Amino acid sequence: MSETSTLTVLRSEKDIDKAWLEELLKQRLKSNIEVISWTSSTPATKSGFLSEMCFVHVTFKSPDHPVEKRSLAVKFAPSDKNILEFMKNGNLARKEIDFYKFVLTDDFQLFCKKSGLKNPVPDVYWANMEEDLVTLVMHDLRTDGFRVDTPPEGNSLEQIKLTVKSIAVIHACGVATIKKHGREYLDVPSGDFLDDYVKVGLEREIEMFNGTRTAESLRALNSMRDLVIKTRYPLFETLIHGDLWTGNVMFSGDDTSAIIIDWQFASVDNPVCDILSLLLMSAEPVVYEQYLNDVLEAYWESLTEALRKNKVSLNNTFQEFVDCVEQMWIYGFMFITASLNDLLENNMITVQRTKHVIKFLEEKNIFSKFLQLHGKEIA
Known part of the structure; x- marks a missing residue:
């Protein structure tokens, strides 16, 4: 996934100039x-916790093209030193850059096209x-009518199914790539940084259920955070998003397409991790309470169809996938707990929906x- 380029890595929006844009487009x-001509602007509010960002609108011409306009979304390293240190500890910048270099490969492009x-x-x-x-320079999806949609009460069944169909193609491509190149080709090591976030989230959940047996269960889990964070069950390994919720998804205006963004937590792991983080962090409760099988079938159909069209085999069955989901709900709980403080502070989840997840x-x-x-019993 290495590349030769005369482009320079920039510190911020201020470093963008005409020559750099010409080389990029060339x-x-x-x-x-x-x-x-070109102009740049920053988001009205800081849209990403981990990155600085700007949008560039450029008008250009070439011998082969009439006058054209393009809109670009450009991400830079954070200016906040604490966030930068967090990213370095988790190897998060390297994860995202390596993922998008993979996206630029012929293998990835051809796999998605065939799928x-x-x-x-x-x-x-x-x-x-x-x-x-x-x-990191990407097409600005907003110019095509795409938007992020994170209602505090949760996303609809249709939006969740769209998202799992998209992530299934990435998972399928990960399976194919690991078969062809080996695990190391995709795997960027992670740092250990979840414990503090899980602790804070558990404390808020314990407060919500204070005086109940649920609070006692949550306290017991708090003393076993390392096990909660690391628990996995075997299925198959592939390239996962690692932070899949609808804050990292852009939906088309007609809700017929979902594009997954922000890949700082990409890793090689069990694909069920992505499914459960999406369901518990983002779905309306009715989605996983009444329509779970519909969601899982939509994912499995998209996964297996992408593999079939690319002539890649998978030994696992749908039932094994369903069984693994049932075994790994604790992972989904861990993930929403780690994210809970930020979700609540930014009004991306309600206390009521949080309680609904815990009760479920x-x-x-x-x-x-x-x-x-x-070996832990609750009195």
């Missing part, structure tokens, strides 16, 4: 480019980093089974 369009879902991720122009600098898991005996498995 590499992309394989033609000499003359930039006629019938050409754009499960943003169209990327260029991605690179050096030391503490990061530059408790009714499935997820907490009691986990505690019993690890």
